Amino acid sequence: MSDDTxxxxxxxxxxxxxxxxLVTSDKERDAEWVPLSxxxxxxxxxxxxxxTLHLPEWKAIQAGLV
Known part of the structure; x- marks a missing residue:
């Protein structure tokens, strides 16, 4: 995994x-804050x-969005 993906x-x-x-990708998961930056x-x-959010893969994983 590349940090810039x-x-x-x-x-x-x-x-x-x-x-x-403050977003969630699934009703089963808690919502997470994602900085607009x-x-x-x-x-x-x-x-x-x-x-649709376009964000770094590491942040999507950290926030439980993928």
Whole structure:
């Protein structure tokens, strides 16, 4: 695994601040904060509160998103 590998993960947004998103990829998992400085948000659905996050693989693993 390379530290600069970027992965795309479908997530549900629970909460957000100016600097981070509280997200979960699975109803069985606890939500985790992901700093906006580490990710790019794409395909945001305001109604369903979902989006695709592009973030480093190490952070996705650490947050339990993959």
């Amino acid at each position: 970027i992965v795309a993960v479908e997530v549900r947004i629970i909460n957000e601040t100016d600097r981070a998103l 580490l990710c790019e948000v794409e395909n945001r659905d305001q109604i369903r509160n979902t989006c």
